[in-house]
Amino acid sequence: MKMKLSNEDISSVRVRQIERISGEDVRKCYQCGNCSGGCPVSFEMEIPPSQVVRFLQLGRVDEVMAANSMWVCVGCLQCYSRCPKGVSVAAMLEALRQTVLRKGEDFEKIKDLPYPFLKKAPQQALVCGFRKFVS
Amino acid sequence: MKIPYYPGCTLNTVAKHFDASARDAAVSMGFEMEELAQWNCCGATFPLTPDNLIGLTAPAKVLSNARKAGDTLTTLCSVCYNVLKRTNKVMKDSKEKRAVVNGFIEEEYDGSLNIIHYLEVLRDRVGFVKVKEAVKRPLKGVKAGCYYGCMLLRPFEDIGIDNAERPTVFEDLLRALGAEVVDFPNKIECCGAHLAMNNEDVVVRLSGNVMTSAVGMGAELIVTSCPLCQYNLEKSQPKVSERTAGYAGVPIAYFTQILGLALGQPVEGLGFEKNATDIMPLLQKKGIV
Amino acid sequence: MPRIGVFVCQCGNNIASTVDTKKVAGEMSKLPGVVFTCDYKFMCSSPGQEMLKQAIKENKLDGVIVSACSPHMHEKTFRKASEAAGLNPYQCEITNIREQCSWVHHDKTRATGTVKSIDLTRMTIERLKRNKPLKKIKIPVRKKALVIGGGIAGIQAALDIAEGGRDVILVEKEPSIGGNMARLSETFPTMDCSQCILTPKMVEAELNERITLYTYSEVEKVDGYIGNFTVQIRRKSKYVDEDRCTGCGECIEKCPFKVESQFELNLTKRKVIYTPFPQSVPNVPVIDAPNCPKIQKDKCGACAIACGPKCIDFKMQDKIVTEEVGAIVVATGYQLMPNERFGEYGYGRIKDVISGMQFERLASSSGPTGGEIRRPSDGKVPQSVVFIQCVGSRDEKKGVSYCSKVCCMYTAKHTMLYSHKVHGGQAYVFYMDIRSGGKRYEEFVRKAIEHDNAMYLRGRVSRVYEKDGRVVVQGADTLSGSQVEIEADMVVLATAIVSREGADTLAQRLGIGYDKDKFYNEYHPKLRPVETVTAGIFLAGTCMGPMDIPESVAQGSAAASKVLALFSADEMAREPITSVVNRATCNACWDCLTACPYSAIERESVKDRQGNIVRWLAKVNEGVCQGCGVCVAACRSKSIDLRGYTDEQVYAAINAF
Structure with missing residues (x-):
């Protein structure tokens, strides 16, 4: 993989927007990888949490948007809980989700969900899932 | 002693036995869970981004109503607890956000409620010593793994019910009930949560890790405090058994059911039949019923 | 009429770029009492100083003002030059037109900077006009030193002072001197055995006739000032x-x-x-x-x-001994952060998770296993060991914000010792950055990797747990972008170095400063690294912050040389900028006494002829007073003044503004 970096990347407006929505400062992260080490769903992510932050530091939002990482994050806050710098990757991933959902683009269609699931699942799973996947 | 209580949606529907067993146990312990006259869904997720104030309106409404009933609010579901407690902190600490949210819900709530979990009521108000004294059917010989999940513990600075890495409140309760406690590494790891909606594989893997790690340390029973954890563990059980050699499943129950059992309540009233896993063989084997 | 000279420095372009120095000099020459003015590129250069001297002589100046950088930089230089030209050195005053003027103004038209420089210089002139010639204070020096802390830094300081022919008291809290170094097995990067290089020094300290060892003892109270400290030591x-x-x-x-x-x-x-x-x-x-x-x-x-x-x-019973000393070297060392703070690493719960210092003991031939690496739980020789660096270091949330500096090196050393002692054993190291600045340090780390086969993984560890008698480490390798899980036999935590418990109490007892992490502050981090703000008290070793053995030893010697320099004369001269009490108006309310941060105010009794006490007065101990002026502000009856900065002078300066 080759990356051509420019000043525009580093000062990307889109990254500033992610920072604004998430309330996090991407520069605070020193890439220790604790989040990727502890994330329970890291194995499923196309880009592990610490690298999501790395791409944001480099201004490469497209790479991150194309990966499944933000949709896989369960928001268990283990990353934040153990981050030595007090950074919440969970909040950044949520901000990335929000940039999609706030445009009205759904990640899941409610009508496609299986009926037995809708009937049996705890309400909290549904409400929570809708908030994460549906605009 | 009457304590205002917020059950939340799930405890009013698919997890009714969690709710009922908690209320019954409370009565045996000498207090009453008084359900709020009016309540709504808490939103089931505390907004992870600070700019999302609309996500705070539902829980703030709950809090505002609860404040009219008293200065304390108890919850049972870990998620409700997490959402309400964190929303309450925002309403207390941030003048600006408080003003916006209050504007939306047309209330004047100031964050002055004390949000406590049922476990905290038992630990701090009743006291585990008293709980122990009230035990009529000690869970002698039962090796229990206490599964905390995420929402009861994190983030520590907002929740603070116990040490986020080495919690003991759950274990202390189970010990008071006469059970043997099994420490297992995944007790504070995620079960897969809302991925139940679209990623069963991940849920099976995560819930599987929780169960196999508990059983690996000798647990014969897993105790939960969250309907979603309970659901995910129960639902994953068959597939985990299929995928894991030497794993034959483990009964999973809400801690309030186990509490009621130890307090000597009629077994048939505890709602064990509503759990997807059967606890009865274990209880019979240990001579408890 | 006074005869004042004003010298305005351009400091190359530092001042001249925002201040029109010629104009400042010109404006000053119009003021009454000013008989000579000039501006010059570098007043601190030797031609600049010569110019000052010549002007004093030729114009018979009785006071000079140098408008230049902060008095911290060159007040001494110019006062010395003035003295050489026959002027009382305290008749030379500095106006700070660099740090407090030119550097903070960006106005390239030089209007703002020039006006401000004129104001500042004019104010100094008015203050100078009311100066009284002062004389340096001479105080006797007791030529005996106290060293607090018998670790390697303290031992070195004591030995060097004794070598210089002066008596030393070495106080150590523990029953033996040696400190943390006595625990270490081998030392990086030369791998010589710690005991082998330390014990000869310990014995030397014991046998040296000029050194008095007080082990199992602690300093309880310190009174006095440079050259004249009285110290109470509890001998447990x-x-x-x-x-x-x-x-x-x-x-x-x-x-x-x-x-x-x-x-x-x-x-x-x-x-x-x-x-x-x-x-x-x-x-x-x-x-x-x-x-x-x-x-x-x-x-x-x-x-x-x-x-x-x-x-x-x-x-x-415990005994309290009182000692009179002229200088104090503080070398109280460090301790390790409690690992229990990091619940996710299981220390204290999982037996085979140990600290780096415990590993030193396992590797030490005089340790509990006789130098064999055996894990605590069952005494087996571990076939794989995971070393976790930065436990608590660089962790502003649960630990400390700074880097503990020595962990990279000692972890590399641990992997080497392990691979030498357990053939076929595999060492893994989780690190964030390898900090190997030091002579032969980088080569040492590379040797651990290339020769002794340590597997370095770049990333932090998220959690450690037990599984079937093994210790599972779950972390990340950020270089490959993977989550990593290692089933190991033992885990070693490289724990953060923190200041000693009670470091703050001792600092308050001594009147020295400390930072947010309770490490002691040096007077100047670069140029006066072993001195403190309290004259006569010096620092050495890790009580100032994390450092390795060579640095600690160097500091021990440096502190000793400072002590010996102090002891080289029978009397020492001090700056006379001290407070003075007006005995006629002082009503002994003692507000000054409580306000003084240096305990420089004493109670003086006035007796009648029969010896009855008739009055009390505050008295400034000139040996201790640092001239900070807090007492002046605290005094309600306006009975204290600061020499060189009397109320009269300050008002005159303000009025000139």
Whole structure:
């Protein structure tokens, strides 16, 4: 993989927007990888949490948007809980989700969900899932 | 002693036995869970981004109503607890956000409620010593793994019910009930949560890790405090058994059911039949019923 | 009429770029009393100083003002030059037109900077006009030093001071000197055995006639000032007569009770009467009173029966000794952050998770395993060991924000020791950055990787847990972008270095500064690295922050050289900028006494002819006073003034603004 970096990347407006929505400062992260080490769903992510932050530091939002990482994050806050710098990757991933959902683009269609699931699942799973996947 | 209580949606529907067993146990312990006259869904997720104030309106409404009933609010579901407690902190600490949210819900709530979990009521108000004294059917010989999940513990600075890495409140309760406690590494790891909606594989893997790690340390029973954890563990059980050699499943129950059992309540009233896993063989084997 | 000269410095472009120095000089020449002005490129250069001297002589100046950089930089230079030209040095004053003017103004038209410089200089002129010639204060110096802390830094300082021909008292809290270094196995990067290089120095300190060792002792109280400190030292009861004990060890042999050994970091047990380690200096055992049944319940007494020279005394009490010294070296060292703070790493719960210092003991030939690497749980030789760096370091949330500096190096050393001792064993290291700045340090780390086969993984560890008798480490390797899980036999945590418990209390006792992490502050981090703001008190070693052995030793020697320089004259001169009490108006309310941060105010009694006390007065001890002026502000009756900055002078300066 080759990356051509420019000043525009580093000062990307889109990254500033992610920072604004998430309330996090991407520069605070020193890439220790604790989040990727502890994330329970890291194995499923196309880009592990610490690298999501790395791409944001480099201004490469497209790479991150194309990966499944933000949709896989369960928001268990283990990353934040153990981050030595007090950074919440969970909040950044949520901000990335929000940039999609706030445009009205759904990640899941409610009508496609299986009926037995809708009937049996705890309400909290549904409400929570809708908030994460549906605009 | 009457304590205002917020059950939340799930405890009013698919997890009714969690709710009922908690209320019954409370009565045996000498207090009453008084359900709020009016309540709504808490939103089931505390907004992870600070700019999302609309996500705070539902829980703030709950809090505002609860404040009219008293200065304390108890919850049972870990998620409700997490959402309400964190929303309450925002309403207390941030003048600006408080003003916006209050504007939306047309209330004047100031964050002055004390949000406590049922476990905290038992630990701090009743006291585990008293709980122990009230035990009529000690869970002698039962090796229990206490599964905390995420929402009861994190983030520590907002929740603070116990040490986020080495919690003991759950274990202390189970010990008071006469059970043997099994420490297992995944007790504070995620079960897969809302991925139940679209990623069963991940849920099976995560819930599987929780169960196999508990059983690996000798647990014969897993105790939960969250309907979603309970659901995910129960639902994953068959597939985990299929995928894991030497794993034959483990009964999973809400801690309030186990509490009621130890307090000597009629077994048939505890709602064990509503759990997807059967606890009865274990209880019979240990001579408890 | 005064005859004042004003010299305005351009400081190259530092001042001249935003201040029109010529104009400043020109404006000043119009003021009454000013008889000479000029501006110059570099006043501090030798032509600049010559110019000053010449102007003083030729114009018969009785006061000079140099408008230049901060007085911290060159006040001394110009006062010296003035003195050489026959002027009282305190008739030379500095106006700061660089740090407080030119550097903070960006106005390239030079309007703002020039106006401000004119104002500032004019104010100094008015202050100078009211100056009184001052004389340096001479104080006697007691040529004996106190060194607090008997670790390697303190030992080195004591040895060097003694070598310089001065008496030293070396106070150590523990029963033996040696400090943390005594625990180490080998030392990086040369791999010489710590005990082998340390014990000769410990013995040297014991045998040196100029060094008095007070082990098992703590400094309780410090009074006085540079050259004249009075120190109270508590000599904790050892229950063993030090003078008569032969160090035969019979008592230890016969003692039937065992407790956890702090020296061995609870890896093994020691007797209740003990020396911390076999090479202890002095080789005199102490009784651990809280654990001794004889002292607590009058049961046992086996040690006393075994003791040949009968030097055990169960009734022995603590003693307070008072010592008069001229200088103090503080070398109190460090301790490690409690690993229990990191619940996710399982220390204290999982037996085979140990600290780096515990690993040192395992690797040490005098340690509990005789130098064999055996894990605590079952004594087996671990076939794989994971080393976790930065536990608590660089962790602003749960630990400390700084880098502990030595962990990268000692972890590399650990992997080498491990691979030398356990053939075929695999070491893994989780690190964030490798900080190997130091002579032969980088080569050392590379050797651990390339020659001794340590597997370095770049990432932090998220959690450690037990599984089937092994320790599972779950972390990340950010270089490959993967989550990593390693099933190991043992885990070693490289824990953060933190200041000693009670470091703040001692600092307050001594009147020295400390930072947010309770490490002691040096006077200037670069140019005065072993001095403190309190004259006569010096620092050495890790009480200032994390450092390795060579640095600690260098600092010990540096502090000693400062002490010897101080002791080289019978009297020392001090700046006369001190407070002075107006005895006629002082009403002894003692507000100054409570306000003074240096304890420089004393109570003075005034007696009548019969010797009855008729009045009390505040009195400034000129040896201690630092001229900060807090007492001046605190005094309600306006009875204290600061020499060189009297109220009259300050008002005059303000009025000139």
